[in-house]
Amino acid sequence: MKLEFGFGAGIQTVEVPDENVMEVLHANQVEHGLTGEDEVRRALLAPIGAPLLKDVVKPKEKIAIVTSDITRPMPTYVVMPPLLDALFEAGVRREDITLVFALGSHRKHTPAEMKKLAGARAYEEILCIDGDSSDCVHMGVTSRGTPVDIVRVVAEADRRICLGNIEYHYFAGYSGGAKAIMPGVSTREAIQSNHSQMVKPQACAGRLSGNPVREDIEEAGAICGIDYIVNVVLDENKKVIMAAAGDAVKAHREACRFLDGIYRKEIPRKADIVLVSQGGAPKDLNLYQTQKALDNAKHAVRKGGIIILIGSCKEGLGESVFEEWMTQSPDAPSMITRIQENFQLGGHKAAAIAMMLENADVFLVSELPDDLVRKIFLEPKTSAQEALNCAFERLGKDAKVLAMPYGGSTLPCVAD
Known part of the structure; x- marks a missing residue:
């Protein structure tokens, strides 16, 4: 073979x-309907656990959209056109939207990399920046002692929208959801505190309930405040075949269930x-x-x-x-x-x-x-x-x- x-x-x-x-x-082969931008538009019109985006954001509010860096296969360039259309429909101005690349502990991007990740339209229409973990706002502490220190442009925004693709994560259970905030736009010290939970046996791939890392991530997300997420599931060719928009936990869980149907493999x-x-x-x-x-x-x-x-x-x-x-x-x-x-x-x-x-x-x-x-x-x-x-x-x-x-x-x- x-x-x-x-x-x-x-x-x-x-x-x-x-x-x-x-x-x-x-x-696994699973039935799906729309793909790409069409599927993202569908998700935005059928949010999970949340109202339509136009009923969440308001004109003149500062919007921070947090998305993945270059080490992830997240197709931000696919999600941004439908998302921008939804924000503009709600009366949000271009100058009030910032796309923030969540670096976590990774390196910064070149301008060319930012444009490739964001897509030409988003790169030209709104401000696109790397998260700067040296300039953060302290927003609280989780029950496990993790400081919620968030990149300033995200912390001081009126609304926060988190993007991400869903895949298995070896100790957070799954990627996506509030992970855009913690570790995405957090300090190294905060990430270290959160990730220290990885040595516990419940912190493993494919587990959400009782996973101390995931629970700490979502508590940090709640303290910071996440107004909306748009998470996507990709096929093996990195095409969007499912999108979930809405509540940071409920929409995330729906995407995780879809992922399991494709990628959890019994041997x-x-x-x-x-x-x-x-x-x-x-x-x-x-x-x-x-x-x-x-x-x-x-x-x-x-x-x-x-x-x-x-x-x-x-x-x-x-x-x-x-x-x-x-x-x-x-x-x-x-x-x-x-x-x-x-x-x-x-x-x-x-x-x-x-x-x-x-x-x-x-x-x-x-x-x-x-x-x-x-x-x-x-x-x-x-x-x-x-x-x-x-x-x-x-x-x-x-x-x-x-x-x-x-x-x-x-x-x-x-x-x-």
Whole structure:
């Protein structure tokens, strides 16, 4: 069987003997109607748990629209035209709308990147800026002790509209909803406080109820105040096939249920070898983002198995603290001890990789230098095919292979 995995702007091709293929996890086929901008318009005309947008916003109010940065596949350029039309219909002026890119702990954008993300119309008609976490307003503290320190332009707006795409998140349960606020436009200290809950077993992909990270995120969102969300679900080709608009929690939950119908994948047992990719750019720009696919793959590999992680990582490791932990730690287990003793944002993903390595070996197919890959406790391979051949040599020619071409989206669940 010939399999293809996204790798930056290109692909990695792998030939797997048919008898070794256990399963290839693609999205389930679900019925859907409209797509793209048409689906966003439909959602705005049928909000969930909230009135129509024109009955929420008022002329002369300052509107902050918070959306994802370049590391996410969120098609802001698809959502903005219908959203701007709805705001203009409500009498909101162009000069009163600001589109804020939620950087979290990520790098700033170039003007060209902003224009590409926002779309030409939004970029030309309204102000588009990166969130500046050095200029925040303290709005309160959650019951778990997380400071709600929000980027000023968002905190001081009269209305806040949060955009996002829904996919599984390895400790927040799902992306989207109030996540645009926390961690999107929060300080590093606030993000660190929230993410410190990730070490609890209830903080895992696909879980909302009882998930301490998600509950803290939504409490922060409520303290800040979210007037509306527009969340979308994408198919494997990154096309909008479902949109949910309205209440920050109720609309988010509806989108999560739709996502489960597509991407929650039941498997009969764990595999010897898992081939996994984020699906290519922009989700595999760096190892910090590519790690999400690795974390989903851990649910599909047996103890002592091998995960072959396929991702360009052309921008390197992707985050300074993460890089320090990965390159300066004496061994992988020490990172687990370190996160338990002193939680650090960035270090949390290094610890997640270390916990993964307790269960399985990881072969990395990337554009990173081999010496760097070895230094961070992974095994470099020049191609996905070479990696698979090496995995068969180590585990035997009868090893069973499970493939996850869109590993950041698909969540394997072993059948009860």
